[in-house]
Amino acid sequence: MAISPKLLEELAEKRKIALSGGGPEKLEARKKKGLHTARERLTSFFDGGQFLELGLHVEHSCHDFGMADKHMAADGVITAIGYVDGRPIAAFAQDFTVGGGAVGRMHAKKICDLLDYAKQSGMPVVGINDSGGARIQEGDEALSGYGQIFFRNTLLSGVVPQISVIAGPCAGGAAYSPALTDFIIMAKNGAQMFICGPEVIKAATGATVTMDDVGSAVTHASISGNIHFIADSGVEAMQIAKKLHSFLPSNNVMDPPHNLNVPLDMTPDPVLNEIMPSNGKEGFDVKKIIERLVDNADFLEVQRDFARNMVVGFGRIQGIVVGIIANQPNFKAGTIDIDASDKAARFIRFCNVFNIPLLTLVDTGGFLPGIQQERGGIIRHGAKMLFAYSAATVPKITVIMRKAYGGAYLAMCPKDLGADMVFAWPTAEIAVMGAAGAANILFKREISAAPDPKAKAAELAAEYQSKFAAPYRAASKAFITDVIEPSETRGKVAMALRATLSKRETRPPKKHGNIPL
Structure with missing residues (x-):
């Protein structure tokens, strides 16, 4: 039996709503700031911009604090599988235009389902983090969602490569999921990652600090060591993720992508x-x-x-x-x-x-x-x-x-x-210590008794190096x-x-x- 036009129209309308993100105004605001949307990030990442989305119609289940009738497209996170350089990979992108990308129960469930699928299928995971943190209205369910994500990050560790991209805010407990993954790539512009921001630090300690002091890409790349790659933009961050992926196997039972067809060449390099x-x-x-x-x-x-x-x-x-x-x-x-x-x-x-x-x-x-x-x-x-x-x-x-x-x-x-x-x-030179130090310890008396101790020390150091190092x-x-x-x-x-x-x-x-x- 043919599908009725009414059902097809309903499907098209449902898809349109789900794909709308936070609405035209919020999407345009991001564009003016030079920031990409969650869907644009995934499109730029996957081969041909094509991916299979999982859970497009999922929405929140919160009925407190006026949330019952609030539409949240895809519940603020897009989860998908696709191909990068012809190899399957799983990825999710949090959508800041939808409730600030905040994590609630269904948002977390979508991510967890994707991580479960990646583990069972043996494919790497890339997570694009752009979230204001836990969805306050969902309280303990939001916290539980974070816990379930952390648990899966740990289960996947050493099974499939996990790459995190920090493309926007990543605050408080949200920062621990990237920290549990293998590599973190962070964009210079528009991205922050921290446990306690400047206001909390000032309230707790009285110290005045800036966001750059605690949460910038430069700080994490050079001082804390929390991130592995720094990108000039969100676009470059996704390019780094692709480049990194090109060196890695899909999972722990596969070999890396060696090219054994390259002929062995013993030609010296003068x-x-x-x-x-x-x-x-x-x-x-x-x-x-x-x-x-x-x-x-x-x-x-x-x-x-x-x-x-x-x-x-x-x-x-x-x-x-x-x-x-x-x-x-x-x-x-x-x-x-x-x-x-x-x-x-x-x-x-x-x-x-x-x-x-x-x-x-x-x-x-x-x-x-x-x-x-x-x-x-x-x-x-x-x-x-x-x-x-x-x-x-x-x-x-x-x-x-x-x-x-x-x-x-x-x-x-x-x-x-x-x-x-x-x-x-x-x-x-292979030795317990450098030749000069060793000579000074081994031949201390002989050096001090020499007419020219400095010259004697150099002579004995050279002898020690040639004989013992x-x-x-x-x-x-x-x-x-x-x-x-x-x-x-x-x-x-x-x-x-x-x-x-x-x-x-x-x-x-x-x-x-x-x-x-």
Whole structure:
């Protein structure tokens, strides 16, 4: 039997109402501010702008405080599945034009249903956050909704990648859902994320602060470390999400999107032989080395502005997706501090749960000394790196470029922490401490008795370095796989990665390890 025109007209009208958002005036107001609507954000994200919407006609069920007759299109959140670069992905976008995107029971149910679907189907999730917080009129039901979202974020953790985009306000308890996901991308303009805003802080403490002090993208990117990427606009935020997705598997039982059709190329890169400063104490930008190693100099750095003494990010080396962790000698001389430890450990653990091989580039003189670091718990934080590397079962390749001293040597994934292959450049120094310090301790009397103590100290330091810190000593004891020319690094690493892709490693059965949080 044909569907009657009346039913089709009713369907069209219902769709029109559901797709109207907060109405023409609110949509136009956003446009004037240069902000995109929730639907525009999803359209720009999915291939061809096409997606299957889930729960288009869902609305709130609140009958208190005059809400009974209030229309809230799609209950303030759009949930959908679609394709990005031909791969399925789930996404939701909160609609600020509808009740400020506030979360109520049905709003939360839509998000939870999407997360459940993503978990069962093994597809990544992207959440676009633009919400004024909990829907006050729904009280305990709104709080319950948040709790159910947090619970699912935790269930999905390590099962499918979760990416959060902060495109507007994300305040109070709402901030904890993004915090439970793997990566947070935040737009500079129009976005804020905080637990307590300036007014609450002033009322509670008397301190006067601005929103930029507590909730801006710049603050979270460089000081708190809460976010991983900063975008100039909402459009760029969605582009970053796409770029990030291009390096990730859809779930924890799949391999990353390697391109094994790329032929193995062992051709030396002579530029790498010249890239290291002749003065061993002089800094250099490790990102210049990374760009020589990855395909087409395409490196997606994660948390670029936070803990800049440690560089982490994604790239491909001759087609193999790899997570890179590197000391940055240009900042704090590449020493490892509290923030750098947290940054590296978190990244290592993400790569491990999603089967992404690890490449570690080493040039560090040790953990950063100082009373603030000691009182801040550098022992506990530094142990996170030891734990993360030791627990990781993915392929682990390490290249020691220059200094690798003391506990920091161990924190940067030597063979003792499970590295499958460790390469060293001829410039590598592997020792308990630097040659000068070691010579002063070992030959203190001999130096003080010399006619020229300073010259004697330099002589003994050079002797110590050549005998006890040179990479050949470690190689002779099988701590180093091979000492190589820097120019050989890209080819050697590419071959090592391919040789270890089939690696399988089992660990003692347990619920989970107890990382020193």
